[in-house]
Amino acid sequence: MQAGLELVTEKRGQAIVLHPMGRLDNATATAFQQGVERVLAMGETRIVVDLAGLEYxxxxxxxxxxxxxxxxxxxxxxxxxxxxxxxxxxxxxxxAGFHQMFTIHATLEDALQG
Known part of the structure; x- marks a missing residue:
């Protein structure tokens, strides 16, 4: 990943959890999308994005x-x-209204169950 963002992925049950850490901005968005493409290319269809490590x-x-x-x-x-x-x-x-478009869970466990 580019400087400023680390993307860790892990399999949890039927889901892949993406843990972006650092900054998700103009300089790192492409690297994030490339990481997502790798996960999707593996055929994964259920993804949880854990935003706890995202600072910006x-x-x-x-x-x-x-x-x-x-x-x-x-x-x-x-x-x-x-x-x-x-x-x-x-x-x-x-x-940005994300909470109206998506369910945003308070815990990772809730997101995995939802």
Whole structure:
């Protein structure tokens, strides 16, 4: 991944959990999308994005999250869930209306069950 963002993935039950850590902005959104493409290429259709490690998100980062959601919605059984946003990231997601478009879970466990 590019400087400023680390993307860790893990398999949890039937879902893949993406843990972006650092900044998701114009400089790192492409690297995030490339990581998502690798996961989708493996045939995964259920993804949880754990936002707890994300310190900053810009409009480019939000577009990357929306692109992920749109890709999954176009697949049979495709689903995306977001979990544990905090601080500035939570504020930006609320301002952008993410909480109206998606379920944003307070815990990772809730997101995995939902």
């Amino acid at each position: 998100i810009s409009s480019a980062g939000m577009r990357a999250l929306l692109a992920l959601a749109m890709q999954l919605r176009s697949r049979p059984q495709g689903a995306v869930a977001f979990a544990r946003p905090a601080g500035m990231v939570q504020d930006v997601l609320k301002l």
